[in-house]
Amino acid sequence: MNITKTDTTYDTLHKEFKERIDKLKKLPQMDRKHSIEEIIEENGFSRRDFMKWAGAITAMLSLPSTFTPLMAEAVKVADRLPIIWLHMAECTGCTESLLRSANPSIDSLIFNHVSLEYQETLMTASGWQAEENLENAIEKYKGRYILMVEGGIPSADTEHYLTIGGHGHTGKESAHHASEHAAAIFAIGTCSAFGGVQAAAPNPSNAVALSEITSKPVINVPGCPPSEKNIVGTLMHYLLYGTLPALDVYNRPKWAYRLRIHDLCERRGHFDAGEFVEQFGDEGAKDGFCLYKVGCKGPYTFNNCSKQKFNQGTSWPVQAGFGCIGCSEPNFWDTMGTVNEPLSNKLYHTTFGGLGADATADRIGLSLLTATAVGIAAHAAISAYKNPKE
Numbered sequence: 001m002n003i004t005k006t007d008t009t010y011d012t013l014h015k016e017f018k019e020r021i022d023k024l025k026k027l028p029q030m031d032r033k034h035s036i037e038e039i040i041e042e043n044g045f046s047r048r049d050f051m052k053w054a055g056a057i058t059a060m061l062s063l064p065s066t067f068t069p070l071m072a073e074a075v076k077v078a079d080r081l082p083i084i085w086l087h088m089a090e091c092t093g094c095t096e097s098l099l100r101s102a103n104p105s106i107d108s109l110i111f112n113h114v115s116l117e118y119q120e121t122l123m124t125a126s127g128w129q130a131e132e133n134l135e136n137a138i139e140k141y142k143g144r145y146i147l148m149v150e151g152g153i154p155s156a157d158t159e160h161y162l163t164i165g166g167h168g169h170t171g172k173e174s175a176h177h178a179s180e181h182a183a184a185i186f187a188i189g190t191c192s193a194f195g196g197v198q199a200a201a202p203n204p205s206n207a208v209a210l211s212e213i214t215s216k217p218v219i220n221v222p223g224c225p226p227s228e229k230n231i232v233g234t235l236m237h238y239l240l241y242g243t244l245p246a247l248d249v250y251n252r253p254k255w256a257y258r259l260r261i262h263d264l265c266e267r268r269g270h271f272d273a274g275e276f277v278e279q280f281g282d283e284g285a286k287d288g289f290c291l292y293k294v295g296c297k298g299p300y301t302f303n304n305c306s307k308q309k310f311n312q313g314t315s316w317p318v319q320a321g322f323g324c325i326g327c328s329e330p331n332f333w334d335t336m337g338t339v340n341e342p343l344s345n346k347l348y349h350t351t352f353g354g355l356g357a358d359a360t361a362d363r364i365g366l367s368l369l370t371a372t373a374v375g376i377a378a379h380a381a382i383s384a385y386k387n388p389k390e
């Protein structure tokens with residue numbers, strides 16, 4: 001199926017999705033007592049909530065609303081896609097944020113509904129039994145499963161810093177082995193996508209991104225943690241299309257990561273007006289002014305946080321009054337400066353050493369700094385006008 005061909009219309013796309021769903025329906029389904037509709041209802045959501053969710057995911061994937069019923073149908077067959085989820089060097093925050101909510105969202109319920117064949121945080125098996133389960137899952141679903149990996153991967157002469165299980169396989173060996181037989185590979189979270197905190201200088205375990213230990217294509221879903229919507233959206237995109245989504249230069253799905261935080265931010269009007277929080281707790285903070293001067297890295301960060309938000313869509317860091325820390329960008333621990341200070345005139349370098357998106361990022365950074373300088377100057381002028389005696 002080639003969805004990039006120019007004569008593809010929504011009608012043909014709809015037909016192709018339908019065919020794929022029908023094909024998936026024929027695959028063996030998980031032996032469940034309850035359907036996804038029943039699970040959703042048992043957790044206090046109505047059919048209307050479910051269709052609203054399906055509509056939101058449809059819109060997020062830039063599909064017209066006529067695809068909403070198809071999206072709802074696709075969710076029902078999501079349990080036909082086996083998933084193997086590996087943990088590398090990480091804090092498990094990505095798993096926790098998605099699955100351990102006291103009030104599960106529809107996203108997390110759907111993630112519970114899928115055929116999660118191996119997930120160390122959730123499964124009861126341990127030791128030899130766990131290793132056997134992993135091998136069995138890889139063997140049984142060879143070429144069919146989705147591999148999701150959370151965490152950076154120690155490499156080089158410190159590869160053994162991550163050694164798992166009775167056979168003493170390193171994390172790198174396990175991730176490489178599982179990658180070889182996967183139908184699709186998702187790096188979940190910034191650790192897996194770019195190395196994350198493990199790879200921050202001086203990187204004592206030589207941690208690397210998942211994409212550096214396999215030659216197969218990896219879809220990066222960064223964030224620390226990524227929003228549940230971006231994880232489930234990536235899954236639903238693969239389920240419907242059966243192919244890789246359009247990716248940016250850092251292999252992030254464009255439907256989620258094509259715009260800067262700054263472009264979608266609700267405080268953007270204050271930035272443009274030169275109205276900044278000067279320090280936490282001041283009048284500007286109470287008035288919801290822009291957080292650039294207290295360290296917001298939204299101008300340099302590509303993600304959809306302000307639209308999709310976290311905790312069932314209730315809020316996101318900037319709405320809560322704290323600047324973006326740039327967590328979905330490569331090497332943000334080393335390149336985004338001090339958390340509570342603006343980047344000023346610093347340009348940051350990425351794992352691509354100045355190539356590819358760096359050119360874009362540098363250009364954006366430079367033009368933005370000009371805008372910021374203008375904004376700050378305007379704010380200073382307004383302040384002086386309003387307070388001539390100060």
Ligand code: SF4
Nearest residue numbers: 090093189190191224
């Ligand atoms: S990306 Fe962040 S939340 Fe996820 S495992 Fe790494 S440190 Fe934890």
Ligand code: SF4
Nearest residue numbers: 265268290291296298
């Ligand atoms: S600098 Fe941060 S708070 Fe200000 S508009 Fe941009 S993203 Fe929003």
